[in-house]
Amino acid sequence: MTEQNQLSAATLARLGKDVQRPAYDRNQMNTGIVHLGIGAFHRAHQAVYTDAVLASGDNRWGILGVSLRSADTRDALQPQDGLYTVAVRDGSGDRFSVIGSITSVLVAPENPQAVLSAMVEPSVKIISLTVTEKGYCYAPATASLDESHPDIVHDLAHPAAPRSAIGFIVEALARRRENGTEPFTLLSCDNLPANGETLKRVVLRFAELRDPDLATFIRESVAFPSTMVDRIVPATTDTDRTIVERATGLRDAWPIMTEPFTQWVVEDHFPSGRPAWEKVGVTFVEDVDAFELMKLRLLNGSHSTLAYLGYLAGHETVSDVMQAEGFSAFIEAMMDEEITPTLPPLSGFDLSSYKAQLRERFRNPALRHRTWQIAMDGSQKLPQRLLNTIRKRIEQGKPFKRLALGVAGWMRYATGTDERGQPIDVRDPLANDFRERTHGKTSAADLLDAYLGMQQIFGKDLADNDEFRRAVGGALEQLLRDGAAVTVAKAGRD
Template sequence: MTLASPVLPRLAAASLAALPVAVEKPRYDRAAVTTGIVHLGIGAFHRAHQAVYTDDVLATGDTRWGIVGASLRSPDTRDALNPQGGLYTLAVRGNEGERLRLVGAIRDVLVAPESPQALLDALCRPSVAIVSLTVTEKGYCHDPATGALDERHPDIVHDLARPDAPRSAIGFLVRAVARRRELGLKPFTVLSCDNLPSNGRTLHRILSRYAALVSPELGTFVAGEIACPDTMVDRIVPATTDEDRARIAAALGAADAWPVVTEPFTQWVIEDRFASGRPAWEAAGATLVADVAPYETMKLRLLNGSHSALAYLGYLAGRETVAAAMDEPGIAAFVAALMDDTAPTLALPPGADVEGYKRSLVARFRNAALRHRTWQIAMDGSQKLPQRLLATIRDRLAKGLPVERHALGVAAWMRYVTGVDEQGRPIDLRDPLAADLAAAAREAGPVAERLAPALLGIKSIFGEDLPADARLRAAIVGALAALYRQGAAATAAAYARGAGGAMGEATI
């Protein structure tokens, strides 16, 4: 006879004292916390990263920095967290084990589509000094190739027509800026925490242009008065699974509807440029600097670029997780070689140990406890390629250096977006340009000489310069042909062994 599992009580503030001693709990009076931050895009990454740094600040006694989160799409996070009083579990997993911590920095979660006015009201609270964002690259409604506002984006068209009921993060921010100005409130600082090159400056350019479309006067105000510091964020946060929920519930003795799982490593580099104050995040381990760019470039190109290439090759090779892909010797060797090719394009931050950083990335990718799915990393590739791989390719081309290994990363993406894997099974392609990519792939067919030029011709990804470069075209066609001929694992191994401009001819 099988005994039924006990029904566990829901995680709640009132039951904190009953939780196991080993579970770390908030070390401050949550009732004393006021709202200083509104966060747009209240997903797993924010809850494993910025909210944790802020939770540490609250524990120092500075209770001005509670977070109101907002979902711009789905009510799922609100429905999970609000019945728990905003509490959730952070599970830090390494090969050595798991450590649980309850995070209490989030005071409330709003759902923008249900009530745009409620979110605008929150953004206009006098106590709010910072609006932060993790809306992913596609949430900026911009052209990834140029970093400019996409004025034809459906959400931008909608928001300009209906400014009091916006859909996009950009529309909400500019409407809130205008309303705060009318109310005589200090401007908030807008803090992007997404993987965009010069994310603060890119966001400032997008906001200024959108505001100018609303009115030239508002555009001038945003351009001159709204601070958008650059940041660099780094922590691997896989999607939470039902297995995670069950394991964490058993450890807590309480059901947490949406815990987050992450790795021990965390890093946050922030340009110290705020209009109306900020938390002392440096006390929680963040690095405040005058120039984020060297840190950002090193992370985007070494970590994110390698991660994306690894995800596409690993998925095509039938490896479900990053750690499983790294167990494929040829793919692991290719990732190391790709990092070696990337390093010469970096302007390094002070005291940077590039070799040590590369070793740490390999160790993080091999963390089997995380189960970070290659499919999750592969999402939205059209938005990610420009900063993760194409910027490095541009620099290597300018220096006269070979681009074959980075071209293989791009070719693996091209093979992936055809929507059929190496075993002939359909791929669940998630990308803002999915329809365009699928149409190009259907028309070209699985022929490298046709497929590569067709996808290279998408200017919002590759711009005008890269499709015109004969070296890159040849490298991508050769890599894509190899992927079709011998598969991802064998091709990655061959490219890991190869060197110099003859790589394509000599090893595949």
């Protein structure tokens, strides 16, 4: 790659005429947000909304990104002066924009003190997070802090040199309190039920273990607004990079490919101030819970179900899965008959149109969203995406055979061997535990017992529930006997 054809501040003028670019002076940007977890989703979603705010003339809200693990994003964006391309793709074509809201990227393991110093700056009013479910160091079944998590154990012993997002947050708040600097607002943008409350719970518990007075300060002084975020963002491939370079005329090391649809619903509680996101499409509400539950159960629950069963059936992308026999009918019936009755009412919201729109989004052939990518970290996702919906169905005394098949699909996938006997690269914090528990087990009954012994996923209530055991065990037995394609095709005709 040469400097002449690489995206950067110096080469912006060489972009193709149809490519949108930052409509503001980036040299005048101040850092008002530190974002933990500077991955693809943030750069396709919150950073895009904030870019629009900066374009409106409010230069206070530049974003300093923090990678808590890998240097990949920093290494890609630093030579590009933080610039990157967002390609919005659907059947009608592609539209390209260069986003400039990222001021810089830090890699926490390389220099935790630089991250803490940035978080303590008085200009920083918001710490936002997209660290995925596992980044909260919590037990999914209880949504409470996992006090045995290695990073939590480390951070309690070495609070000034944290590793976890929670450790960084609490140490930064301790330093701001000591300095007399107003605390920031903590803004979770991850797919967690009541994500603000979940973040508050784990932060307060960590702070209590460290210093009860600090926990009291945080409880009384720090806001944790909940949010609902929605945009499908596949992992970027080399093919995507080539598409972007041909369209824009410049090489981008890490562009973002996404869909036209984007939604952000936020509880409006920002004592220290916030960007005027409402002027660029964000919906502010008093209570985000109903929106969040709708999205977690309908979009995320359906997405995970399609990913596990679709992967097992041999399909690479979600759009491929939706074209296969029975899958579209199966997911429509799951949405209508099993998920929708568990949702609270949303006054004035057209739920039928929302579900139809979801299925069209799943069918978008331009995205190439891989089933394997969606299948990652299933142990962290399953409780809020499928298991809590099943709990509600059990409470209602209603069947949940399609939801049970989604759970069984995860169990079959997590064994690490596909239906052709080939290994599956299972990416999950508990992958070693899966292997140990399922080794040598081939029957549905034995596999079911192995998985349900993991109470950090299923809790004691589902593990002891005969109806849950029968439904999931029967679905798992059918998957092992007939395979995912045949099982779903049959279910889709029911």
